Amino acid sequence: MKPLSGLRIIEFDGLGPVTFAGMVLADLGAEVLRLTRSTGAPVFADVGGEILHRGRSPVAVNLKDAEDHARVLELIAAADGVIEGFRPGVMERLGLGPEVCAGRNPRLVYGRVTGWGQTGPKAAEVGHDINYIALSGALHAMGEPDRPPRPPLNLIGDYGGGAMMLVMGMLAGLIEAQRTGTGRVVDAAMTDGSALLMSLFHALRARGLWSDARGANLLDGGAPFYRCFACRDGRFVAVGALEPQFYRALLAGLNLNEAEAPQYDTGGWPALHARLEAIFATRDRDDWAALFEGTDACVTPVLSLAEAPRHPHNAARSTFGASGRPEPAPAPRFAGSDPGPEPAGAALSLDQAVARWR
Known part of the structure; x- marks a missing residue:
């Protein structure tokens, strides 16, 4: 048994952080249904593939179709949580915003991950990881002193400040919902999350121990050791x-x-x-x-x-799993629980998904 076994999560298929969050929740044992588009091109050419989509079954839906919409609400009524990563207002226009969903399921924890957050002057604007960590102050601290800041892949905005904060918020909300019977809306903004990740450096700067100059500090390459x-x-x-x-x-x-x-x-x-x-x-x-x-x-x-994957330490811990391909294994680990990743589940029809959760 994994820690989240028995929990049901609906993931509205999207880019970056929501896909990673769905993978982590599934790795921890939640039953996650990944609702995908039944019409048009995939959201991002199925980049998640065998790794980021592992552990859950795709369910093709057309949210603009009245019958599919009604069936999705049936799934929401049986779910413990929802995660989505669309721009503010999109789910409301589809008739699947938090208020509608809470009306069908008051204990539902509704997780939303965006770059700018659900409110604020930039909430409706587009952007990517690099823009969010630029505004939070995180990007300025990274890179060589005499060159422009260098983005640290998309680890700090999309995954650290976005997906992992969403997962943490969902877990907190799910614990509260089990205790009170009432769900929450989780607003995970990558600007907020990446700013939080910089807490140590704000503390050091307040004490005069950190300079805004890149490459001049203890942990940014400024120290020769x-x-x-x-x-x-x-x-x-x-x-x-x-x-x-x-x-x-x-x-x-x-x-x-x-x-x-x-x-x-x-x-x-x-x-x-x-x-x-x-x-x-x-x-x-x-x-x-x-x-x-x-x-x-x-x-x-x-x-x-x-x-x-070939380093002896990683091999001894099966850090990259035992699937025969370099696939990072679930983390963290729990005593008595199999840490191995589950493959992506077989595709389900919407009717099959509803029947499974009845």
Whole structure:
């Protein structure tokens, strides 16, 4: 049994965060029905494929058809939660907004994930992950000091600030609904979520410990003991020797002593950057990884997407599952629960879905 076994969630198929949130809820054991368009092109050319769509069955619907609309409301009446990622007002125009759904099911938790949120001057505007994290202040802190900010894939806006905040909000709402019998509307905005993820850096800045200048701080590559270095073979190692004892282990592996490379002499950081760059360039990445293996220096190889599943640690934990393809396994794990991903379920007709949930 998985933690969310017995819970029923309806996912209105969409882009980015709602697809990821549906996958996570299904990984945790919820029965998720993914309502897809029965007419027209797929929302995003079925990019989710075998991984992001795993663990749930697609159900094709035409929400503008009166009969399909009525059947969807039957599903909502039997559901514990709904998740959707359309722009504000779209679900209301389709006659499936929170008020209508709550009228059919007062205990329903209705989760909405958007970039700007359901309210505010920009709520009706279009945008993407890069725009949301730009407005929240997160993007400004990322990248090289003398170049434009570099987007961190779509991990912070779509997935961290959007999907994971939606999942957390849904879980909180579901717990409350079980206790009170009354559901909630969850407004997960990527601007809000990515701003929340920056809480530590706001705290550091308030104490004068963080600069708005990129590449000048402890955790943004400004510190020579917390950054990546190029190796002789053109690959990279990641160094995270923050604590003094870990820094000493790093220096020992590099045949340096602390007197010639003091850790927090920030004025000497540019010279130390250059010195460490020269040292790491003398060996291949895997030579450095082997040298520091088992030490407290916090040095690891930077693995590609192709390499990561083959690393012994990831293989031992089945971090990428056992399906024979590099598919990240569900996380977190629970004692006594099978962590393996479930494949996507067979497509269901709307009538079959309604009959299943009766």
